[in-house]
Amino acid sequence: MSSDLAFEASPALWQACLDELSRELPEQQFNTWIKPLTAQIHPDQNKLTLFVANRFKMDWIRAQYAQKLTQILERLQGQPVQIELALTPRETPARTARPTPTALSPASPEALDMAEESPSQAFRSRLNPALTFDTLVEGSANRMARAAAMHVAGSPGQLYNPLFIYGGVGLGKTHLMHAIGNKLLADRPNAKVLYIHAEQFVSDVVKAYQRKTFDEFKQHYHSLDLLLIDDVQFFANKDRTQEEFFNAFEALLAKKSHIVMTSDTYPKGLTDIHERLVSRFDSGLTVAIEPPELEMRVAILINKAISEGSEMPEEVAFFVAKNVRSNVRELEGALRKILAYSRFNQKEVSIQLAREALRDLLSIQNRQISVENIQKTVADYYKIKVADMYSKKRPASIARPRQIAMYLAKELTQKSLPEIGELFGGRDHTTVLHAVRKIAGERQQLTELNQQLHVLEQTLKG
Structure with missing residues (x-):
């Protein structure tokens, strides 16, 4: 066997590297990208080969973790360690050669093209390998x-x-x-x-x-x-x-x-x-699948920033999440604007920077969605008078749309519960809270109500 293929496992070095990375990286990130790797080290101890499940992961690990891995291994080993990536070999006949590792840096397209493809690629699935259960943020909405x-x-x-x-x-x-x-x-x-x-x-x-x-x-x-x-x-x-x-x-x-x-x-x-x-x-x-709730929107922003190689402070994520409520796509668009604005102006991400980067979006939102607009839209949809939103009338044909309008006011505007109550004929904030909780709970159970709310939300957001 040639010396190039005479690998010896080095569990101690790689395990030490894993232990350090598990402390430095968020758990989901570590479990998704680092934990599945297997490592083999060359006899001279200065070259490590990491085996990766597929090409997408190979490219991602090269881009996101190469430098960090190199630094940790060099510190642990006390000397420079060259890292190479290779696709995990499938079970093949004994005489089949091991796949040739592709160097982490520099990465050549030719080397990637030579890497093995999985057998499933013979049938074109049209799947995006980046969209997995691991990369999906879970919340009550989904x-x-x-x-x-x-x-x-x-x-x-x-x-x-x-x-x-x-x-x-x-x-x-x-x-x-x-x-x-x-x-x-x-x-x-x-x-x-x-x-x-x-x-x-x-x-x-x-x-x-x-x-x-x-x-x-x-x-x-x-x-x-x-x-x-x-x-x-x-x-x-x-x-x-x-x-x-x-x-x-x-x-x-x-x-x-x-x-x-x-x-x-x-x-x-x-x-x-x-x-x-x-x-x-x-x-x-x-x-x-519902529009994501506040905590889920915050988690999506923080995770997406990490995947973009940046960090978003939690207070900034909360600010953005409170102002961008409709869907994940809009959240990601807002994040990209903030990161681009930060890089261009060479400023750290902060609430003030986010406010500046999203100025147009925030002004459009504030102009478009008001409690008054919500009241009119809901009244039109349920064929009642706008005046019924402020009245003391309590028949179900009026009380129900009024509660729905209160729920949407809490979801789609920055108004507090007392402010919303005031705009609904001077009602107490506990009345608004009861309406919000009632509609939110029923939305999970009643398909027809959920569909009506989707229509109203899309109408209000234009």
């Missing part, structure tokens, strides 16, 4: 959907088939679907997994119709182990597409394959979709 998704990933074709996830834009529906696919492929690399947007399915139907290739189309879709399809509301008014999807749906369920779908509304809220298809959508488990 807890049920995440639990159902993890169950599907672990036991596809059994319970919750189909799984139907609905909610507004940018709340993490797509992330959950990719997480399911990535987990299944990690467990079963040869599984046929496909993620597509509903518009791509429409396009594939059109092409099959034009080219008279429906046999190939059916062979492709009906042979899947897991179909992940985003935004099925795009099937509206497309009769041939709905017919083909119904056929694919039936074929996949018959062979115990799993189907996961997302939509901006719950199945019975879909318009211009055939009733028999809607009943299939509703036959498994339907779960909602």
